[in-house]
Amino acid sequence: MPAVTPDLDKVARKRDLDQPGLYLNRELSWLEFNRRVLEEALDPGHPLLERVKFLSIFNSNLDEFFMIRVSGLRQQLELGTVEAPPDGMTPAEQLVAIRRTLEPMLETHWKCWREDLLPRLEAEDIHILRYSDLKRKQRKLLRRYFKREIFPTLTPLAFDPGHPFPHISNLSLNLAVVIRDPAFGERFARLKIPGFFPRLLRIPGEERADIFEGLPLSEVKANNFVWIEDVIANNLDRLFPGLEVVAAYPFRVTRDADIEIEEDEAADLLAAIEEGVGLRYFGKVVRLEVDCHMPAHVRDILVENLGLQPYQVYTVDGRVGMADVMELMSVERPDLKDPPFVPSVPPPLTTGENIFSVIRRRDILLYHPYDSFNPVLDFLHAAARDPNVLAIKQTLYRVGKNAPVVKALMKAREYGKQVAVLVELKARFDEENNIVWARALERAGVHVVYGLVGLKTHCKLLMVVRREPDGIVRYVHMSTGNYNTVTARIYTDMGLFTCDPDIGADVADLFNSLTGYSRQIDYRKLLVAPGNMREGILARIER
Structure with missing residues (x-):
């Protein structure tokens, strides 16, 4: 009996593609992605410090999620947006679903840290100490360190009729300090913990504490750590002399960090981006994380003055800002980390032959991070020095703080090459780096x-x-x-070297469009958005 082939057009017509049940919500899908990051932290098959690293990444991912995704939903809610996405969920429904999904995930995360990772770290002689665990000489050393290094940088800000509620900067670690004044009773102050100190202060064991009385803690090699907020909280008497320090409770706020720039109205895009980056610290608060021991009346002071709804408050049964445990990766314990991975170089690029001759013979595909990024740097350095090279053009999105690619481009300009670079200033959270590199390139004579x-x-x-x-x-x-030597060792990406004439002509046309004026849509081999990419992809699906 012959096989029956369904009429796909009829099947498609019968199915209502507007049914919300056919679609995944974008925000909830992202949370499931981050759940997989958390599962890596839960996996006992990974080396211990790698698990700590994944726990940190889970937290830093959440910070960005609230700064961008949740803040966007809050904005839609405030504007009364009625148009729902394909999954049919309103902004309010999405915010409720996010909280409902996230709470058990956070509980799993805290249980992993308290009941699994901390005991295992202790067993490996890596001690994350409570202040109450410290011995007399260790406390004396930290008291001296506080007085000499930390105390001069602290600024307690009172909150009363004569002192307005202070600005709480994005992702900063703070203490809500409750003090008792003999004349006026209980008072509230906010104390910001400066971000330039390590979150986990390394201290010597009790038997060696005397040795470090005149030395910086950076000289300590022992794997004993104490949280900086505990050190400050236990030395607050120096900040509030004559008053009784009742308690200090850590908290942190997350603000809307999605920069909105009216590009059409901006006379200078670089200046507009700079201004927008500065405003990131003053965006609306979208999340408040408070210590679980914080009394209700102290929490209410924060909630009321930050203008928050109850669902925006997350009570933390542990430490706020756990992304900082990434600092533990500095511990010199190779046995608790993945062995270093050495990427390979494609054989055609290992002969010492001129790289242009190699590419002239054949295309070369690189698969990072398994293939090294060094051939890309070698290509750029060779182009900078080669007397036959006339011009170099490049796009830059995220190059990082230490950018060998940018330095190679500046060196090419020194050798007299024509160099043109598009630096995307709107690369989220890399705007400041890109502004610095854009100005450095301009000073070097790069277009x-x-x-x-x-x-x-x-x-x-x-x-x-x-x-x-x-x-x-x-x-x-x-x-x-990205042309980023750090992420190229981590992220999975593909790169292609070619001198195909059609691709070369397409890229030349595209650069002319990016740096000048052009309405070109059709290219020989490239699919370019917003021109012909969607049509090209759909045509390839249909073929």
Whole structure:
């Protein structure tokens, strides 16, 4: 009997593609992604410090989720947005679902830290100590360190009719200090813990504490750590002399950090981005994390003055700001970490032959992080020095604080090459780095553009224009990943070296569009958004 082939068009017509049940909510889907990060922290098959690292990443991911995704939903709620996404959930329903999904996940996270990771760290002679665990000489050493290093940087801010409620900066660690004044009774003060100190202070054992009386704690090699908020909380008498310090409760706020810039109205995009980055510290509060021991009346002071709803308050049965446990990765215990991975270099690039000759013969595909990123740097350095190279053009999105790629571009300019770079200033949370590099490139004589109004330039392209005996040849590197030597060792991405004439011509046309004026939509081989990419992808699906 012949097989029956369904009429796919009829099947599609019968199914109502507007049914919300067919779609996953974007925010809840992201939480499930972060759950998988948490599962890596729960996995006993990983080395211990790698599990701590994953716990940190779970927390830092959540910080960004609230700063961008949750803040966006809050804004929709305030604006009365009625148009629902394909999954049909309103902003209010999404916020409720986020909280409902997140609470058990956070409980699992705290249980992992308290009942699993902390005991295992202790068993490995890595001690995360409570202040009450410290011996006399250790406390004396920390008292001296507090007086000499921490105390001069602290600014307690009172809250009473003569002192307005202080601004609480985004993701800063704070203490809500309750004091008792003999004349006026109970008072409230906020104390910000400076972010330039380590969150986990390394201290010597009791038997060696005397040795470090005149030395900085940075010299300590022992794996004993104490939380900086505990050190400050137990030395508050120096900040409030003559008053009784009743208690101090850690808390932290997360603010809306999604910069909104009216690009069409900005006369100077770089200046507008700089201003927007500054405003990030003053966005609306979207989350308040408080210590579980904080009394209701103290929590109410924070909630009322920050203008929050109850569902925006998260009571923490542990430490707020647990992303900081990433500091434990500095512990010199290779046995508790993954062995270092050494990426490979494709064989054609290991012969010492001129890289342009190699690419001229064949395309080369790199698969990071398993393939090394060094060939990309070698390509750029070779282009900078090669007397036959006439021009270099590149897009930069996230290059990081230490950027060998940028330094190579500046070196190319010193060698007299024509260098043009698009630096995407709107790369979220990398705006400040990119502004610094854009200005450095400009000072070096590089032609710098800042991106397209209303769009983010995500494409990662590097083109080298070289004079050869048979004419001008365009060498291209294109990648799914950033030109960032750090993330190239972590993230999975693909990069392609080619001198295909059609791709080279397409990339040249695209750079002309990015740096100048062009309405080109059709390209020979590239699919470019917002021009022909969607149509091109759909056509390839249909074929």
